[in-house]
Amino acid sequence: MEHMNEFLSNASMYKEWVYKCDSSYQIEVLSPQDFRYYVTFDFPFPFDDRDLMVHSQHWIDSTDGVYHSISKAEKDTVLVSDGFVRINEFESTWDISPRPNGELFIDYKALSNPGGDIPTWLVNLFIAKGPLETMKRFRQSVEEN
Numbered sequence: 001m002e003h004m005n006e007f008l009s010n011a012s013m014y015k016e017w018v019y020k021c022d023s024s025y026q027i028e029v030l031s032p033q034d035f036r037y038y039v040t041f042d043f044p045f046p047f048d049d050r051d052l053m054v055h056s057q058h059w060i061d062s063t064d065g066v067y068h069s070i071s072k073a074e075k076d077t078v079l080v081s082d083g084f085v086r087i088n089e090f091e092s093t094w095d096i097s098p099r100p101n102g103e104l105f106i107d108y109k110a111l112s113n114p115g116g117d118i119p120t121w122l123v124n125l126f127i128a129k130g131p132l133e134t135m136k137r138f139r140q141s142v143e144e145n
Contacts, residue, residue, distance in 0.1 A: 002060070003142075004067045004096050004104075004142075005033075005058055005060060005067055007141075007142055007145065008058060008067075008069055008094065009032075009033075009035065009056075009058055011024050011025055011026040011035070011037035011038075011039075011056075012024060012025050012026065013141070014037075014039060015039075016137070016141055017134065017137035017138045017140070017141040018039070018134055018137070019126075019129065019130040019131075019133040019134045019137070020041045020042050020043070020126070020130065021039055021040070021041055021042075022040045022041060022042045022049065023038075023039070023040045024037060024038070024039045024040075025037060025038055027053075033057060033058050033059050034055075034056070034057050034058075035055075035056055036053065036054065036055050036056070036074065037053075037054050037056065038051065038052070038053055038054075039051065039052045039054065040052075040081075040084065041087075043114075043122075044122070047116070047118060047122065048083060048084060048085045048116060049083060049084050049085075050084060050085050050086070050087050050114055050115070050116075051081060051084040051085075051086055051087065052073060052086070052087040052090055053073065053074040053075070053086075054071050054072065054073060054074065054090065055071065055072055055074050056069060056070070056071040057069065057070050057071075064097070065097075065098050066095060066096065066097045066098075067094065067095070067096040067097075068093070068094065068095055069092075069093065069094040070091075070092075070093050071090070071091065071092045071093075072090065072091045073087060073088055073089060073090035073091070075088050085114070085115045085116040086115065087112060087113070087114055087115055088113070088115060089111070089112060089113035089115075090110075090111070090112045090113075091110070091111050091112075092108070092109065092110040092111070093107075093108070093109045093110075094106070094107070094108050095107040095108075106135075108131075108135070110131070114126070
């Protein structure tokens with residue numbers, strides 16, 4: 001589980017596996033389990049790209065070895081960059097449980113409002129494709145690292 005903690009705490013690598021993530025970097029480390037990061041997302045033309053400030057907390061439960069993470073949007077930590085719409089509503093949780101056969105069970109939940117005026121077809125594209133692509137890339141990245 002420590003490998004998962006290190007992997008998911010590496011904000012600069014999010015662009016490698018998070019769907020439509022253009023850039024990502026850590027802004028502030030409050031403790032080894034508590035940090036803030038910034039992410040930008042590529043939206044198709046003619047829509048403005050999005051950016052997101054996040055406060056994330058991670059820990060491994062010492063009783064059962066389950067990795068937990070809670071991340072929430074922070075609205076005012078960094079000013080909105082030109083050409084971006086700030087995502088002000090975002091929350092995600094990760095619960096990763098080790099299984100006796102050496103596999104991992106991943107329970108990932110996310111809630112987000114991308115903000116701005118976006119047509120339904122674009123929202124549906126991100127809802128339908130985003131989580132699946134993210135999990136595929138996540139698995140590949142974890143296996144490669």
